[in-house]
Amino acid sequence: MFFANFTLKTEDEKLISEKDFIGKYTILSLFRELDLPNFIHYAAELSNFVEWFELKNARVAVVLSCPAEKLKQIKTTCKLRIELLCDENGSLMRSVDNLKDKKISPATIILDRWGRVRKIFDEICLDSLKEEFEQIITDDNTLNPLIQLRRAKRSFSQEKVSRDALKTIISAAHLAPSCANKQPWRFIVIESRDFLEKIHKALSGGNYWMKNAPALIVAYSKKDLDCELSDGRDYFLFDLGQAVALLQIQATQMGLIAHPVAGFDPVLVKQVLSIPEEYTVITILAIGYPSGNISSLSEKHQAIEFSSREREKLDNVAKFI
C-alpha cells in the first residue's frame, strides 16, 4: 500500500499536497525534464480525454518540474486545456522514484480516492492508461473477492498453520473498529495438542469435523469491556463480531478456513481455558488450510461443502428511503 507524500504548486502558485487529491481518482503525468515538444504533444493528446476521465470522477493534471511562474506562460503559449501543476521541490518525482526504485520520466500515476498510488506507468501511453484506469474502477466497485470467497468450510488438510500466520489473522481482527476504541475482543489461539483435545470434548456432536483443524481460536468478551449505552445497547458482542469478521477475511486471503461455530459447551470451555465466569465465549473458530478431499465429512456436510450460498432476498433485510 503506497501513499505518496508531496507538495505541488498550482498555476496560481497555491500550495497543494497529496491530501488535496483525496476523494477522487487522479491521473498525474509527470515530466521531469522540461522536454517541451514531447510534453506539448502528450498534454494536447491527454487534454482530449480530460472530459472522459472527469465523467468517471477522475481529476487529470500534468506535473512539470519547472518553477511555478512558468506554468501560466507555458499554458498560454501552448493553448492547453488541462490542469498544470509544478513540482518545484521535486517531492512527487522523489516519491515516484522511491516507489519504482529507479528514476523514470515521463511517468503517469493513478491515485485512488484514498490517495493511494495504484499504478505507475514508466512510459506514457494513453490507451494503457485508460484501460488500467477502467480496470481499477471496475475492481473497486465489484463485490470484494474475499467477501465472496469466504465460506464456512469443514474439510481441513493436515498442513500446520504457522504461528506467524495465526498472529496475522489476529492482528487483522485487532484492527476492527469499536465503540470509543474500547477493543473489547479477547482471543485464545490454541495450537497445542493437549488443549485442542480438551476443547474437542466441549464440542457438540455436529462439530466432529473441528477435530481435524490444526488450530482453534476462542473469541470472547464481557459487557464492561465496551460501551454500555441506553436502550440495551451493549457493544461488546457487536464489536467482537466486527473483529471476528475481519479475522475471517484475513484468513480467506491467506487460503485458510476460519469457520466460527456456536455448538460447544461454553462453561466447559471457560473452565479448560481459565476464562472467568463473567465472560461470554461467543464463538470458537476452526482454523486450517482447506482440502478438496471431503471423505472425512458426514454425508450432510459433504453435500454442502461446495454448495452455493443461501441468503434471504436483499429486500428482506434492507430498505432504501
Next chain:
Amino acid sequence: MFFANFTLKTEDEKLISEKDFIGKYTILSLFRELDLPNFIHYAAELSNFVEWFELKNARVAVVLSCPAEKLKQIKTTCKLRIELLCDENGSLMRSVDNLKDKKISPATIILDRWGRVRKIFDEICLDSLKEEFEQIITDDNTLNPLIQLRRAKRSFSQEKVSRDALKTIISAAHLAPSCANKQPWRFIVIESRDFLEKIHKALSGGNYWMKNAPALIVAYSKKDLDCELSDGRDYFLFDLGQAVALLQIQATQMGLIAHPVAGFDPVLVKQVLSIPEEYTVITILAIGYPSGNISSLSEKHQAIEFSSREREKLDNVAKFI
C-alpha cells in the same frame, strides 16, 4: 474471481478434478499440441525447480493433451522427475481459453489454495513464473490492505453516492456468516433529505460531522432473529457486527467512508424510522466519499483525521497456547 472446472488423468489413469488441487498452490504448465522437443526442454527445466516450489507448499505438474496411457511412456523415455497429467477431454485447455478469450499454448497457470486461477502466462518463462508466484504468496500473507486502510474518517466530499454503490455495500454485509445462517441483520439506507434531517436531530453533538454525509445506514436487529444459546450467548449483535464489518471493508474498497457511531438517541431513531420498540439500533453509519479538506471539522477532529491508529498491544488481547 475465476475458478476453472476440469478433469485430468494422472499417470495411473486416476481421474482428478479442480477440487483435488484445493489446499495448496498449484503450478500447471499446459501443452496443447504434443510438441515433444519443446515440452521436454521445458519439463526438464521446470523439474529443477519442483523442490523450490514444494518448499513453498506448491504442487507442480505438466499437463499434456495426449491420451493417458502415453504419459508413463513419455516420462520413462524422457527420464522426467515431474508430475505429468493429461487433459484427454480438453477441459482444462477450454477453461484457460475461455479465461483468456483466445487459444494459448503452451501456457502456465497459478492456482491458489482455494483453486482460484490467479495468473495465466501465455508463454512459458520460469523467471517470471517464480517472481509472480512469490508475489502472490507475499500478497496473500500480508495484512489485508483494506483492513489496514479502513478508518473511521469524518470529512466528506459532497459527491453523491449512487444507489448501486449503496446496494453493493449492503450486499457485502449480507454475505456475512451468522449462527445457523439466521441473517439477523436489518438495514435502513437513508438517502432522502427529509429523513436525513430527521435523523440528524437524533445525533449527539459530537457527531455534527455526520450532517455532511450524503447517506446514512441504520443497522439494527433483535434477539429472537438469531440463536439464543446457553450462558447468555445471544448472537444477534455479534452477527450484526460481522455484517457491519464486511460493509465497511466493501465501502473502503469503493473509496467510501463508512463510519459507525453509537452517539445518537435510539428511541428517537426508531420512532422516525418506524422500527418496533423491541429492536436494538446498535449503530448508524455515515456514508460518503472522503475529502482532504478538513476545515468543516472541529479542532479535535481535525487533529485525528489523518492520525495513526491506536491499538492495545496484541499480547493484551490474545494469547497463544
